[in-house]
Amino acid sequence: MKGIVLHSDAKSSGSQWGEIEITDDVELFAAVGPRDVKVRIEAAGVCGSDVALASGKFGIPTPLVMGHEGAGIVMEIGDAVTSCQVGDHVVLSTLNSCGHCSVCERGEPTLCGNPRSEWRMPFKLRGEELYQFAQTSCFAQETIVREHQAVTIPKEIPFPAAALIGCGVITGAGAIFNRAKVAFGDTVAVIGAGGVGLSAIQAAQLSGASRIVAIDVVPEKEELAKKFGATDFILSPADPAQAVLEIIPAGVNHAVEAVGSPQLLRECIDMAANGGNIVQLGMADIDTEASYTMYSLYQNKTLMGCRYGAARPRADFPMLADLYMQGKLNLDDLVSQVVTFESLFDAFEEVVAGKVARTVLQPY
Numbered sequence: 001m002k003g004i005v006l007h008s009d010a011k012s013s014g015s016q017w018g019e020i021e022i023t024d025d026v027e028l029f030a031a032v033g034p035r036d037v038k039v040r041i042e043a044a045g046v047c048g049s050d051v052a053l054a055s056g057k058f059g060i061p062t063p064l065v066m067g068h069e070g071a072g073i074v075m076e077i078g079d080a081v082t083s084c085q086v087g088d089h090v091v092l093s094t095l096n097s098c099g100h101c102s103v104c105e106r107g108e109p110t111l112c113g114n115p116r117s118e119w120r121m122p123f124k125l126r127g128e129e130l131y132q133f134a135q136t137s138c139f140a141q142e143t144i145v146r147e148h149q150a151v152t153i154p155k156e157i158p159f160p161a162a163a164l165i166g167c168g169v170i171t172g173a174g175a176i177f178n179r180a181k182v183a184f185g186d187t188v189a190v191i192g193a194g195g196v197g198l199s200a201i202q203a204a205q206l207s208g209a210s211r212i213v214a215i216d217v218v219p220e221k222e223e224l225a226k227k228f229g230a231t232d233f234i235l236s237p238a239d240p241a242q243a244v245l246e247i248i249p250a251g252v253n254h255a256v257e258a259v260g261s262p263q264l265l266r267e268c269i270d271m272a273a274n275g276g277n278i279v280q281l282g283m284a285d286i287d288t289e290a291s292y293t294m295y296s297l298y299q300n301k302t303l304m305g306c307r308y309g310a311a312r313p314r315a316d317f318p319m320l321a322d323l324y325m326q327g328k329l330n331l332d333d334l335v336s337q338v339v340t341f342e343s344l345f346d347a348f349e350e351v352v353a354g355k356v357a358r359t360v361l362q363p364y
Contacts, residue, residue, distance in 0.1 A: 006018055028122060042071060046358070048196075049283065071090065084152050093151060101114050110307045149313070164335070172258065189215065191236075211231050214226075215244070217354065241267045251271055251276060254278075272301050276301055336359055
């Protein structure tokens with residue numbers, strides 16, 4: 001079957017995107033276990049994390065099948081699977097949480113300390129076993145995931161839009177709903193108006209925020225940011241915090257860094273109001289350090305990490321799908337273009353340039 005294989009990342013190979021092969025020779029050889037679900041991938045988003053993976057930011061073992069933001073159709077289920085049936089449409093979650101530890105039982109699967117089979121190898125390429133990236137590997141025509149990773153959605157949702165729920169949308173929206181807990185009338189600033197940032201902006205609007213400031217380096221993002229709910233747009237200046245404070249002198253109740261820059265994280269701290277939240281959402285190299293003065297948090301400011309939108313996929317994904325079906329959540333305009341696997345490198349360039357919300361790949 002067709003798939004995209006990362007043989008070695010950029011740091012190992014010395015090339016821009018590492019050694020990537022788009023091939024028809026990937027084999028999904030693993031058997032479907034009792035709690036497994038085999039999915040035919042219909043659409044997969046190209047996320048900043050895919051670029052980071054190829055660039056070597058994560059230091060993940062290779063070779064592997066890429067992709068982690070996908071949706072598709074259930075092809076086969078294990079004997080013990082009860083949450084979906086063959087033919088169901090599903091969005092895939094990257095969380096392979098155990099489901100029975102104390103944090104899973106209290107509804108915080110992103111904090112699970114006992115992920116199962118983190119480095120599964122269900123694929124082969126010309127006899128060599130391949131790792132599964134982010135427990136999903138959506139850049140393939142078929143994959144196998146755990147039952148709790150395949151979350152059913154209405155069949156009316158187009159696959160390209162549905163795929164984005166599994167990473168970009170839940171990461172951005174979850175930061176607002178689950179982590180910052182934006183309240184009606186709050187003020188919000190979001191640095192970075194890509195797929196994740198736009199989802200945070202839209203979630204802030206749904207939460208009833210009174211002022212939502214979007215900040216980006218790409219002028220064309222203004223129209224898109226305002227379509228998703230931004231009340232103000234700032235073309236990123238040398239001092240984003242000062243620009244925000246000129247609009248909202250007391251600072252914002254919630255400042256979201258959706259780029260992955262330690263400098264911009266400091267800007268978020270400075271633009272946050274006393275008692276405000278700062279959400280670190282963007283992902284930098286795993287060894288990147290950030291610095292700030294201790295006094296900058298003195299007035300009861302809260303600096304928050306946020307993994308995967310603090311998601312509860314089996315609750316949050318259906319909620320987001322329902323909002324889409326009601327016409328309240330705009331997923332369609334997040335899909336900038338739908339292309340084939342062969343356009344992967346063009347999609348990477350567009351992610352780096354920041355000129356698209358999301359490119360979606362279709363494997364057929």
